[in-house]
Amino acid sequence: MEISSLHQLFLRHPNAFTDSRNCIENGIYFALKGPNFNGNTFAREVLEKGAAYAVVDDAAHAGQERTILVDNVLNTLQELATYHRNYCKAKVISLTGSNGKTTTKELIYAVLSTTYSTIATKGNLNNHIGVPLSLLTIAPETEMAIIEMGANHQKEIAMLSAISQPDYGYITNFGKAHLEGFGGVEGVIKGKSELYDYLMDNNRYAFLNADDAIQKEKLSSHIKKIGFSQTDHEYYNIRMIASEPYVSLSFEGQTINTQLVGHYNFTNCAIAVLVGKYFNVPIDAIKSAIEGYVPENNRSQLIKKQGYEILLDAYNANPTSMKAALESFQKNTANTKILFLGDMFELGEEAEKEHQYIAELAKELGFDEVYLVGENFYKTTSQYPKFKTFEDLKAHLGTSKIPSSSILIKGSRGMALERILDSIYS
Incomplete structure (x- = not known):
């Protein structure tokens, strides 16, 4: 089946899922395979539970009604997500980095959702399966989509960027995370910077923490950027006032008192302020959203x-x-x-x-x-x-x-x- 035809089915049944144990009634099941499981074997089960269709890549499970046989289910899921992302009109902001991705995502979501119809990655659905599923939650009326991208080896961010095709991107930082897969800190920098490569190659925008020397160096080329800094007046001036116990920051004469502890959360808050400002969210709405954000799930x-x-x-x-x-x-x-x-x-x-x-x-x-x-x-x-x-x-x-x-x-x-x-x- 052509992706365009599959997409028409998806528009009529706009819920995609991959876990047969959590069947979504009237949704479309994508029968993924892994080293220790074969989702094709559950196609009949999910259809009996109420799924609208099952996408399979094993001919032995394709004979029943409402099954769709494809060459590779994972590839089809990813291609459908990209097709849908381009079908919808939402601006896509992709986030990656060694630390703070989820908190940053949630803060940006809190800010943008005050003014726009906004969706964001749920939980940690940030890999080669989670990113497509997140993109498929974009609705025709969605205006902003915040997509978190995680990686533990080279070329993964490049692949996720190609799937999500972001209009804007932000790297929280470059740290000592997943050193085993990336091959050391330099490997981390190279791997995460694949997002910058995509943005530059496609004439898209990067958000920048201009006080991060590595970010500033990586973005000193021809890439289009929007940045914040505590000291460099070339960029939006956002300053940390306090971090004990909670982070407070100052922007355009406003003091924002957060419920986040630790100075390392300042940049997570600052980027949310920057994104809100860039997209013309009123400053009082930015302040209210960030001050109202309460961390959970064992994060700070x-x-x-x-x-x-x-x-x-x-x-x-x-x-x-x-x-x-x-x-x-x-x-x-x-x-x-x-x-x-x-x-x-x-x-x-x-x-x-x-x-x-x-x-x-x-x-x-x-x-x-x-x-x-x-x-x-x-x-x-x-x-x-x-x-x-x-x-x-x-x-x-x-x-x-x-x-x-x-x-x-x-x-x-x-x-x-x-x-x-x-x-x-x-």
Whole structure:
């Protein structure tokens, strides 16, 4: 079937899904395959559950009514998403970077949705499957679409850019994330900058943090850009006023008091201000949207309970975000400051060195107590309490009460360090 014909079916049934366990009635099922599963085998099941059509690439499952046989389901999903993106009139803003993508996406969404019909990537649907599914949520009336793009190896951002074809793009930062797949920090810079390559090749616009030396260098060429800076008056002037405990910033005579902690969240807020200003969102609407944004899902959540002040930042971690979190937390004025740090994943050959560095940084910054959790932190030469598994830490906390204090909890998603909360409160 031609993509244009499939798109006509999609317009009549505008819900695409790939998980047969979560069938969308009257939607279109895309039967993806992977190393350990074959979605084709569930085509009959989803049709019986109420799906309108099932797109398959295995002829053995294509004989039944309302199945559509294609050469490759994943390719078809991606091609349909691009076709739909161009069919609709929405401006597409694509975001990538090592840290802060999701928070930035949510802040920009909060700002733009005050004035425009806006959609944004849900959750972390930011890969080669999630980006197409996100694009397919654009409705004919949608005016703005914010698409988050994640990557852990070269050429992935190039592919996602080709699928989403953004009108505007922004890279939050270049940090020590996914070093194993990218092949080191230079690989990260090269891989993330594939978004800049797309924007430049297609005469599109880039949003810029002009105080980030790498961004400024990468965007010093012929690419069209809209930027902010605290000091360079060539760009919109957005300044950080405070970051303890919450970030406050100043723009055009307005003070914006956020509910986000840590100086590293300033740039996430500033880019949302910049995007809003560029798209003529009234300044009072920008202020209201950012001040009303409350982080969740274990991202920079500030929890005050039973005498504890806990900064829960356990959604993800890499050496860059870990360093920023520790340095910001060190400025906390609490009498007692305690760290719970979990392993950082996907660092490859750099894992031992980076975990040792973070352990030494924690000592240098002088926290009152530090608990290190995970196989990599367990291998460090730190004299702090080390626990190979979460269960080991939990057992220790069962016999050792944590005093009322200010606590930072940070680690990669796989560590699920939010589980510590029950042990702290008990």
